[in-house]
Amino acid sequence: EDQVTQSPEALRLQEGESSSLNCSYTVSGLRGLFWYRQDPGKGPEFLFTLYSAGEEKEKERLKATLTKKESFLHITAPKPEDSATYLCAVLSYNTDKLIFGTGTRLQVFP
């Protein structure tokens, strides 16, 4: 069965304190791994898609990486406006549907 696990559930950082969020997955044939950002009271907003192990993508202070078992979302020198819940989702050849993790709630304090 396809599974996605995100850790930690919550993360509190001081402004400027870099860290990483983890997304571990078990799927029968990965078609793609997706990262979304969700602000309180809003719908998820697309960040990145990764397709194969070794792939990396960057956007401002965020960098997503992918291995055969997990993906990391690295946040470099975060700012308070980076506070949000970050969702990971995988798409497998088996189900052809997105499977979402439960998210990591990030709080960045000034």
Added chain:
Amino acid sequence: NAGVTQTPKFQVLKTGQSMTLQCAQDMNHEYMSWYRQDPGMGLRLIHYSVGAGITDQGEVPNGYNVSRSTTEDFPLRLLSAAPSQTSVYFCASSTGTGFGETQYFGPGTRLLVL
């Protein structure tokens, strides 16, 4: 473009009542889908549509109906609301090749069933 819009933003129902959650998109996307989001659980797919006139079930379809008469609209119907359907509902759309493409989500409808 307005993107994906959802109405209402918030609704309170009594057990057994029916209602329709509205979803519309102006991006001419073929794929549209409905998810529910509950505390401690990931977004779960309820129903989806690959184009006008075509719908299919997702992971948690029981208690919900959908139809797709136009490309723009994809309403979700609760025929007889139950407290277990208390949740936040998100509609999403994507380009024609489906779930592998970027999903654009609406702002959500918060539903409370008493």
